[in-house]
């Protein structure tokens with residue numbers, strides 16, 4: 482099975498950037514090194530906002546999280562494990578994957594915006610979140626393997642609006 486065809490798990494809606502960030506923060510609690518979280522959806526859909534909450538949930542609220550749009554990769558190595566925040570929007574050539582050092586990220590947490598730009602490198606075991614925004618109303622659809630459904634269970638109640 483392909484990462485893009487991961488089964489639907491559940492969805493949540495948020496109505497402000499703060500709420501989206503909080504949702505990212507609650508996901509942080511169950512992530513561990515070796516995981517890959519992919520975020521799909523149009524430009525401005527709220528992916529980086531969610532990732533900001535997620536990374537701050539692991540490293541602390543004072544951590545600055547900017548979109549790695551131009552450098553493609555941001556590495557946060559001040560925490561318990563390395564966190565790679567990757568934005569593949571400008572990724573064009575498969576050779577760049579190795580040039581960017583992305584084949585050496587097994588020990589860390591991988592967070593990838595625009596995974597479809599380098600689809601052959603995306604792990605089948607990724608948690609895939611799809612972002613669909615209209616006005617301030619953002620719907621986030623969680624998809625992933627059965628393993629993710631188990632791991633996300635403790636969070637589902639705290640995700641309730």
Ligand SMILES: Nc1ncnc2c1ncn2[C@@H]1O[C@H](COP(=O)(O)OP(=O)(O)O)[C@@H](O)[C@H]1O
Pocket residue numbers: 495496497498499501522523524525526527528529530531548594612616617618619
């Ligand atoms: N419910 C919401 N959740 C997240 N962002 C929202 C929401 N409503 C409005 N926004 C705005 O949408 C923009 C999302 O930008 P960003 O997170 O960088 O998107 P992406 O990374 O998907 O391109 C921000 O300016 C944010 O303030």
Ligand SMILES: [Mg+2]
Pocket residue numbers: 528529548568594
């Ligand atoms: Mg972004």
